[in-house]
Amino acid sequence: MERYRKVAIDLVLADPHPVVLDGLLHIFQNMDGFSVKSCATDAESALKAVMEFKPDVLITELILQNKTGLVLIEEIQKKALKTHAVVFTGACIRDVCKAIDLGVQGMVSKDKPKHVLAQCIQSVYAGKKWLDKDLTLHTLTHLLDKKTIHASLPEVLTAREMVVAKMVSEGLPNKKIAQNLYITEGTTKLHLHHIYQKLNCPGRVALALHIQSNGLN
Structure with a gap:
C-alpha cells in the first residue's frame, strides 16, 4: 500500500492590509503546492487560525492590528505549536532585529517577487532557515552607518x-x-x-x- 504523501503546504496569512491579504491569497490559491487555510488582519485572529488549522507555515507581517507580529510569534513559540513563521515585511529595522532574535526561520522583504516568498516558505517547511540576505544586510549596515549604538x-x-x-x-x-x-x-x-x-x-x-x-x- 502506497504511503500517504502531503501534496500541499498549509498556510495561514496575516497582514493588516486587506489588499495585501487578497494579493497573497490570490498568489497561493493559484500556485501548485500551497493551500491557504485562513487569512487575518490582526494577531488574535491569526493565533486562533493557527490553533484551529495547525498550518505548516504562518506568513505574517510584523505590524498587525491589536498586537504585533512579534507578539504573535512569541505566543506560537510559548504554546509549542509546530507552525513555522515566515515574516513577509516592510517593518522598521528594530523590529527586523527583534524577529531575528526570536529565531524566525524565514524572512522576506515585501519588495521581493512572489517566487522568492514561495522559495522561502518551501525552505522553512523543509526545516531550513531562509533569511532575505538583502533585508538582513541592510539592517546590519544601517545599524553601523547610523551609529545606532553609541556606547563603548x-x-x-x-x-x-x-x-x-x-x-x-x-x-x-x-x-x-x-x-x-x-x-x-x-x-x-x-x-x-x-x-x-x-x-x-x-x-x-x-x-x-x-x-x-x-x-x-
Missing part, C-alpha cells in the same frame, strides 16, 4: 556583563551562558536586559555586530 562596552558594562555580551556574540543561547557562568537563565536574561538598555541596543544581532565592529570578540 568597556566603559559602561560590568565585568560580568562583558562576559555575557561576548558569549552572545559567539552565538551561545541563554541556557548555555547560564551553565557556563553557573547562574540561572533568569539571571542571564536580566544581564542581557541591562546590556541592551545601557547600549541602546535592539537585540542579540545588533549586540554581536557592535562587539565585532569594536574588535571585542
